Amino acid sequence: MPHFALTSGYSKATLYVYFENKEEIVGILVLGSMKKLYEYIASALAQQESTKGRYELICRGLVRYQEEFPFYFDMALSKINIDFENRDYLPEEKETYLVGEEINEKLRDFLTAGMENGELRDDLEIMPAIFNFWGMLFGMIQLAANKEAYIEKAMGLSKGQFLDYGFSMLYRSIAAK
Amino acid sequence: MPHFALTSGYSKATLYVYFENKEEIVGILVLGSMKKLYEYIASALAQQESTKGRYELICRGLVRYQEEFPFYFDMALSKINIDFENRDYLPEEKETYLVGEEINEKLRDFLTAGMENGELRDDLEIMPAIFNFWGMLFGMIQLAANKEAYIEKAMGLSKGQFLDYGFSMLYRSIAAK
Amino acid sequence: MPHFALTSGYSKATLYVYFENKEEIVGILVLGSMKKLYEYIASALAQQESTKGRYELICRGLVRYQEEFPFYFDMALSKINIDFENRDYLPEEKETYLVGEEINEKLRDFLTAGMENGELRDDLEIMPAIFNFWGMLFGMIQLAANKEAYIEKAMGLSKGQFLDYGFSMLYRSIAAK
Amino acid sequence: MPHFALTSGYSKATLYVYFENKEEIVGILVLGSMKKLYEYIASALAQQESTKGRYELICRGLVRYQEEFPFYFDMALSKINIDFENRDYLPEEKETYLVGEEINEKLRDFLTAGMENGELRDDLEIMPAIFNFWGMLFGMIQLAANKEAYIEKAMGLSKGQFLDYGFSMLYRSIAAK
DNA sequence: GATGAATGAGAGTTCATTCAT
């Protein structure tokens, strides 16, 4: 039995009563995981006022997300479809896209707030900054997750310590001064 | 016919004249791509003296690498095997690992040279810096490659322009001052 | 489609719902045939008191076994695995071995009973006698089965007549006087 | 490279210059091994006068034959084709058959000589006796070869000791008195 | 003549999907 059937409580065959095919099921699971990610980000912004504080919560949230949904984390860096004219999109894909946009919105809020209160560089171009920032965060976390053993062996650091170092490096790329 | 046979111009059966099994084929292709990547990095350091100049060539090299070997680019962030006690490694896997170490060496040279001549922060911890830097670079390039269309549509930037912005962001995380 | 799938009435893929792999399928079929052989031997001993009577039923049982399971009959003369330290044996292989041991036990009973009541030579060394006797029986039956047409043509005997002659020859090798 | 090519000194492809297909090659090899077997038997009869002495040499020859050509030994008990009307027979198969007949002839000589000089039972029916005797011999040797390790472990006998016991058992089935 | 290079056909195996009940 495939992964998705094993954890659903239903038999393989039953899934095909409710879902067209594997793609749809994955789409739904991805959507769910994206919503969770959104919550992590949103709550990070809600819980903290300071940009640094928010930043740290965002990082922590992403790490947790990777640990909870390694499979979906991988996907977050993969192809997004935007051609919604195309007949072939599942409603879930559309919604996943929209949740992604909401995450972008939150990140935009995070950056603009930081720029306004002087904690972040005031010359950031919002959209490119968001996306590149996002790519860098994902890249670090992915690498740390995949090479945890190597990192431990080669530099004597836990994944957490290693990433803390990376997060503070990354912060410099957006911080003021 | 499987993917690797279709793209080779040979029949399925012919591949097994030259290679033991799929694992070996993948191993050889991965090794080849790693060597190419090493050349890009090494030539970047050889061609330029300044840290900024080297940095730009490294970035350009990685982008080209991703364009040439999208499949192997993915792998570069995935698990490294270090347990060489294990009998079961192919010679190619071992060599791939060693080429990876040589790439690390080059990046270390890059960072230390930059730190010595004052272009880079003098408080960088070499190993964690290299790996996090590497993860960030890969993350940006991966995201840019996978979402090129989205980036064009959402912010009116070509992949190149988008990445140039990202590369200059990332440089701040290691640059002096 | 492979042999074992063709003769089962199921598609290739279906077999893998019920069995792990080909080895297991063969193992189960062999075990089944060994149990049948055991029954033939056991019932031969139960049905008759006299050694000669038992002998004839054993021979008849083996002939029937060859006719029912020609493929497994071949195997009965091939390698036995005794190294049960080895992790890699299927449970079926172990059980097949044990059924083989039970058959040996029955043959031992047959011989010792015959020696005690004077119908068989009293100087038989049980174990070598059992195994050589067994090999001779199998050899005759195998040859008769494979060369039935030749036997008919060359000596005008049916397989049954031919084997009856052979069985009475063989009996002399163990009979008293 | 298959077995037959490895030992021939020619490359795989070259074999197909000289032979139609694998079947033909096997046919030729089988023929060769049959001739060798004939020589063993013929020389056994030539070397010894006494039936017992001849018998022992025949047994010894067959054991050597099994050790030299285990692959062809297997075949000796398998189907013989006699329907030479059929178009599909290779000349080698025909010749192999004829060598088989010559072996039968030799065995007939062995038996009749033994019957005449009183060493063997005088009531043997030659043809059925030859073939059953042959099947029994093959069966014992096959079993001893395939279960050598088991025999060693279960009864502490070498293959040679085990077979000597079997050969003397078998002799009783044809010996006078 | 001899062969290196190539392959069609088939084996064992997996996986997403269907269908009768």
Add this chain to the structure above:
DNA sequence: CATGAATGAACTCTCATTCAT
């Protein structure tokens, strides 16, 4: 509704055979 039973299509790998040189 739910599912056990079944499978087509694809994958990795082998083997007897062919063919251009």
